[in-house]
Amino acid sequence: MYVTGAGFTRAFVRNAPLLVGDFENDRLVNAVRGLRAASRLLEAERNRHPDGFIDIERLMTRLHELMPYDDHRGSTHEFAFLLAELKRAFLRTIQHALDGVEVGPESDVVAFARHCANTSAICITFNYDDLLDAALNAASTRAADEAPSPCASPDSRPRRLPHHPPHGSSHHPSGVSPSHSASSETSAYISSSIRSAMRCAGSRSCRMVQSAA
Numbered sequence: 001m002y003v004t005g006a007g008f009t010r011a012f013v014r015n016a017p018l019l020v021g022d023f024e025n026d027r028l029v030n031a032v033r034g035l036r037a038a039s040r041l042l043e044a045e046r047n048r049h050p051d052g053f054i055d056i057e058r059l060m061t062r063l064h065e066l067m068p069y070d071d072h073r074g075s076t077h078e079f080a081f082l083l084a085e086l087k088r089a090f091l092r093t094i095q096h097a098l099d100g101v102e103v104g105p106e107s108d109v110v111a112f113a114r115h116c117a118n119t120s121a122i123c124i125t126f127n128y129d130d131l132l133d134a135a136l137n138a139a140s141t142r143a144a145d146e147a148p149s150p151c152a153s154p155d156s157r158p159r160r161l162p163h164h165p166p167h168g169s170s171h172h173p174s175g176v177s178p179s180h181s182a183s184s185e186t187s188a189y190i191s192s193s194i195r196s197a198m199r200c201a202g203s204r205s206c207r208m209v210q211s212a213a
Contacts, residue, residue: 002116006127012109015097016129017090020055024089031085037075038082056090087176094129103135113139125165128176133169 009016017023025046032038045059046052063083070076103110113135116123125132169176 001122001124003124004127004132005125006129008125009127009129009131012107013097013101013131016131017056017093017097019057020049020053021093022051023054023056023086023093025052025054028082028085028089032078032082035078035081037070037073038078041079042082056086060086090128091176098129098131101131103131103138107135109135110139125169127165128169130169133165 006016006018010018028042029039032042041062042059045054045062048055060083063079063086066076066079070079109131113132115121116136117139123132123136
């Protein structure tokens with residue numbers, strides 16, 4: 001089993017965004033200008049960092065989960081708008097970082113993806129970019145028709161992919177959502193994957209690698 005975060009992609013792509021950064025922050029300020037509640041929340045988030053950076057998961061979680069008093073203040077519509085703008089800006093930041101990046105057959109990321117496909121390794125990716133997603137899709141398509149490893153999660157075999165991003169990615173149908181908002185289905189899948197990996201450890205070598213988030 002491999003557990004990766006945004007630091008995994010940064011190892012391959014120098015400009016890949018991390019948890020805290022500039023996600024078109026000035027543009028977001030202009031987008032919510034005139035929306036008092038959204039502007040104040042965005043300003044408060046930027047004031048937490050000396051360079052005005054945003055903690056993308058903290059802000060998305062606040063906008064997604066809301067507070068009991070938000071509805072009374074009439075802030076919910078403003079927050080929904082800011083959340084939509086933030087997601088679009090975030091995905092543009094990711095795409096800009098990946099533009100021109102070659103994911104060739106001899107690249108390190110594809111070599112890692114091929115290893116995951118060949119060994120039916122389980123990958124849980126706590127990041128939003130689609131670099132690893134694309135590499136795993138390409139590698140696992142070739143391995144999908146091969147006999148599954150006895151260590152592969154039963155739930156993962158029909159998916160034809162040895163990975164699962166709990167809070168989505170720009171390549172995954174679940175879309176982008178805060179990591180703290182993982183569904184019960186996602187939690188059950190992760191639990192099943194971990195149990196499968198533990199069973200696997202008794203019969204073959206399994207490793208868990210945690211990258212810097």
